[in-house]
Amino acid sequence: MSTDPVSAEPGRRLRTRAEPVATLRAARAIARDLSDGLTGSGVRASARGIRRLLGARAVGLADLSGSLTWSGRPHHPATAKALADEVLHAETQRSRPPLAAVALDADDEVVGAIVVDGDIPLRAVREVALLVSDALERARLAASAEQAAQSELRALRAEISPHFVYNALTVIASQVKPDPDRSRELLLDFADYIRYSLAKHGEYTTVADEFHAIETYLALQRAVLGERLRVQVRVAPDVLAVPLPYLALQPLVENAIRHGVEPNADGGLVQVHGEAEGNDCVISITDDGAGMDPDTAARLLDGSGDDTGLGIANVDRRLRTVYGSWFGLVIETAPGEGTRVIVRVPLFQPGVMPR
Numbered sequence: 001m002s003t004d005p006v007s008a009e010p011g012r013r014l015r016t017r018a019e020p021v022a023t024l025r026a027a028r029a030i031a032r033d034l035s036d037g038l039t040g041s042g043v044r045a046s047a048r049g050i051r052r053l054l055g056a057r058a059v060g061l062a063d064l065s066g067s068l069t070w071s072g073r074p075h076h077p078a079t080a081k082a083l084a085d086e087v088l089h090a091e092t093q094r095s096r097p098p099l100a101a102v103a104l105d106a107d108d109e110v111v112g113a114i115v116v117d118g119d120i121p122l123r124a125v126r127e128v129a130l131l132v133s134d135a136l137e138r139a140r141l142a143a144s145a146e147q148a149a150q151s152e153l154r155a156l157r158a159e160i161s162p163h164f165v166y167n168a169l170t171v172i173a174s175q176v177k178p179d180p181d182r183s184r185e186l187l188l189d190f191a192d193y194i195r196y197s198l199a200k201h202g203e204y205t206t207v208a209d210e211f212h213a214i215e216t217y218l219a220l221q222r223a224v225l226g227e228r229l230r231v232q233v234r235v236a237p238d239v240l241a242v243p244l245p246y247l248a249l250q251p252l253v254e255n256a257i258r259h260g261v262e263p264n265a266d267g268g269l270v271q272v273h274g275e276a277e278g279n280d281c282v283i284s285i286t287d288d289g290a291g292m293d294p295d296t297a298a299r300l301l302d303g304s305g306d307d308t309g310l311g312i313a314n315v316d317r318r319l320r321t322v323y324g325s326w327f328g329l330v331i332e333t334a335p336g337e338g339t340r341v342i343v344r345v346p347l348f349q350p351g352v353m354p355r
Contacts, residue, residue, distance in 0.1 A: 026053050031135035038063040038104075038112045038136065047071035050128055056118035057098070061132070062088065063112050074099075074117040084113045093129075095122045102129035106137040164254075167224045186223055192216045197250070204354045207274060207281065208240040210249045214272060217250060221257055228267025229257065235274035235283075242281045243352045244345050245318050251311030252285045252329075252341050260287025260339060280327075281345050288338040297331040297339075312341070323349060 030049040033042030043061055048071035051059040058072030062084040074080045076099065083101040087094050091110045093102040098119045104112040114132060116125050168190055175183035196213040211233070218231050253272060261268040274283040303313035316329040323345055333339040 027131055034135040035139050037139050043069045054116060054120050054124060056116045056120050058117040060115040080115045084115050087113045100125045102126050104129055104133045106133060106140050111136055168220045171223045189216050189219045193220060203246060204243045204352055205246045206354050207242045207244060211235055213250050214253050225267060229261055230269040232271040236276060238276050239274050239281045242347055243354050245322055248315055249283060251315055256285050256287040260289030276347060279347055281347050283343040284340055286340040291333045291335050291337045291339050293335060297333050301329060322352060
């Protein structure tokens, strides 16, 4: 039977090759527990993990108010509190055996402090402070990314075309006397469209719900444009339950009609297809309009073009933020050749669930 080699040092426990793995695992757990910052629900668990990692008597984590969350019981709590306040205000480190304290920072500003009781070398406390600071900075970045995603979603809601709303209501009003049943049907479609586009939703929806919103929008546009708008919608049943960010498809269909159909006196055809390709869900929105230069399409995707590409850059950024750079939007187009926007998302992504 093989065993890990061990070494013994006076006053220290035996060490094995397995310890680095355990240390890395503990470091990941500490970072995970700090995902909500120094005032979140995981701060006590993080302090407990640090105490075990260092073999300390007690570990306290302080936020900017100086309030300490402890794991273990310090022998001198009042001295520990004073030391935490000192490093918070001095933005530095202090050692007053058996206590050691180091300021924590994120984005080059102090956000808290760590205090360790147990005659732990200041060097070791500094290393743990770097670990905690990195975790806090990542938590800040994650929070900023979520806020940005919510802001972009609000921006999409604000991009509903007043021109379309005016035309839809005008058509509905024109049908009240000659065809009240048709008018009522269109009014219900309009209510569905507004409710889906403006009402508060969770961050994610399903392909099925997004396609329902698209069909509602297309019904209204057919009423406005009449025979000028031709539509083909085909979606495979096996992708209907795929979750994806809310308002990821509807703005692309609006864009296809706005720029691919409306400018043409003879109208045009919009095709919306969805199917599985391996482990991915691929949805395409195609129009047979004027198309554009590929460089113009590239500028629309990176957000440096004009504002005629309704929601293109917004949707692409949101998809890549959620799924990574492999996913998002691809635009296939050329002058006189129409435009196809392809949406690629995984069939399953951990953490992406409709609410």
